Amino acid sequence: MIPFYNDISRIRLTRLVFVWLFFVISYQWWADLMLSQLESPVLLRLDLDLTYWIIHLTGIGELTRSNYPVALTFDITLSALCLLTAFFPKRIVLPLLTGIFFLVYCVLLNSYQCWHYHNIITLSLLIVPFCFKSLKTFSLAFTGLRYFVAFIYASAAIWKIFRGSVFNSGQMRWLIEHNYVDRLAIDDYKMNFLETAMFNLSNYPLLADIALILGVSMEASFILAFFTRRFDYYLIVIGVIFHLITTILVDVSFLQLWILFVVFIPMKQIERMKTETISGVD
Amino acid sequence: MNFFLRSAWRQSKTAFVFFTFFILATIWCSLSKIEITPFFLWAHYSDRQSPTGKFDRIYVKVNGENLDLPNISRPTREMIQIPIMYFIQLEEKSYQTSTRHILKKHLKNKCSKSLYSTIEKRLVNDVSDRDVFLNWLKRYIERIFELEVRELEVGNSVLVFRNNRTVEKILEKPVAKLNFK
Structure with missing residues (x-):
């Protein structure tokens, strides 16, 4: 069944998503990671990602690196676009522009960071449904996105099962040590209570192995989303708990991606949303 | 589905x-x-992964002292750490990356010299970026840590877990050093 979103529910979703994006960009400002704050980076790593190639070939990367006012204008425009889209959710041109600016920003940042992170670039896919004027296309794209989000977690679980890492004794111990080794190498570094508790988990191999199996089971539970919507609410809870645990254990928060769980919000939970279905569907 | x-x-x-x-x-x-x-x-x-208790890491020394990276936020820390890791890889590979290889193979003989040079400039780094990178690193570190960088050293190190679960640095191999005085 494809839920049919009405105008009001679409507006609510637009505001939610783009206000979140504005906070994501605000965090990037705070972390000195906007293009104008990068002090004209030198190295860039594109690997074989042709999208990265195309964006750099346009010369936008070179322009923002060599020209501070251009970089600053780009950053301010991107921030303003997120807010403007939230304030004027019916103007289709705004999410379209935000999507383009956001994708370019993520590609440039990942290139200069020399690692193709998924933590914010994935949000450019969340913008796609909002670029369509027709409610039918929006509903189709938003529903398609729900499967994509489920795929993200299911795929991560399947790869761990396929490669055997989930049942690899010592895997979790390695992950924790890998995360904590830099901090522990500093003579006067004082771990807080939570860090101490989590690091101590690596001293109990059986418990650490069980923690990994539980984590992968949480990821694997998203496979359910391919067959039913009945557990969507639980998947949001599982997803948030999963990320809280990975934040503490392996310092991977993916906090920016939490907004993706909006695709699992049951229809009835979105205030005043019509629960019609597109005629002629299952 | x-x-x-x-x-x-x-x-x-x-x-x-x-x-x-x-x-x-x-x-x-x-x-x-x-x-x-x-x-x-x-x-x-x-x-x-197998838990050997041994990890290869990069290190950054500013004015002769190790930079306190774990105390800054992860995304900002990685804007310093990962480019250094990549820089060390580039130095080891003499700047011959997969991107450069593909460019040479598919484009070098199919477009004019000036166009190829522009494309190469926009997509890959070369050895002339070595000191430019270290100068960028100096500027970015000064911005984040609010200190004056007079001397900068980056390199590889090996960290190992001792039996009492503390960590010891057993090797430090400098890759690049620049004095800004």
């Missing part, structure tokens, strides 16, 4: 083609272990 595709087919043939293409491209990229945005490989932390 098949119900979704069936519904998409009934509602819009264009949407059906788009979703089918997206699914097939994602599967192809996943199986080929290639990423072409937006077809990502979602396989985080799935490589098998």
Whole structure:
């Protein structure tokens, strides 16, 4: 069944998503990671990602690196676009522009960071449904996105099962040590209570192995989303708990991606949303 | 999922083609272990690892002292750490990367010298970027840590867990050093 979103529910979703994006960009400002704050980076790593190639070939990367006012204008425009889209959710041109600016920003940042992170670039896919004027296309794209989000977690679980890492004794111990080794190498570094508790988990191999199996089971539970919507609410809870645990254990928060769980919000939970279905569907 | 595709087919043939293409491209990229945005490989932390208690790490020394990286936020820290890791890789490979290799193989003889030079300049680094990179690192560190960098050293180190679960640095190998005085 494809839920049919009405105008009001679409507006609510637009505001939610783009206000979140504005906070994501605000965090990037705070972390000195906007293009104008990068002090004209030198190295860039594109690997074989042709999208990265195309964006750099346009010369936008070179322009923002060599020209501070251009970089600053780009950053301010991107921030303003997120807010403007939230304030004027019916103007289709705004999410379209935000999507383009956001994708370019993520590609440039990942290139200069020399690692193709998924933590914010994935949000450019969340913008796609909002670029369509027709409610039918929006509903189709938003529903398609729900499967994509489920795929993200299911795929991560399947790869761990396929490669055997989930049942690899010592895997979790390695992950924790890998995360904590830099901090522990500093003579006067004082771990807080939570860090101490989590690091101590690596001293109990059986418990650490069980923690990994539980984590992968949480990821694997998203496979359910391919067959039913009945557990969507639980998947949001599982997803948030999963990320809280990975934040503490392996310092991977993916906090920016939490907004993706909006695709699992049951229809009835979105205030005043019509629960019609597109005629002629299952 | 098949119900979704069936519904998409009934509602819009264009949407059906788009979703089918997206699914097939994602599967192809996943199986080929290639990423072409937006077809990502979602396989985080799935490589098998053995806990040897030994880790290769980069180090950064500013004015003769190790930079206190763990005390800054992870994204900012990685804007310093990962480019240094990549810089060390580039130094070891004499700046011969997979991107440069593909460019040479498919474009060098198919476009003019000036166009190829522009493309190369926009997509890859070369050995002339060595000192420029270290100067950038100085500027960025000064911005983040609010200190004056007079001397900068980056290199590889090896960290090991002792039996009492503390960590010891057993090796430090400098890769590049620059004095700004």
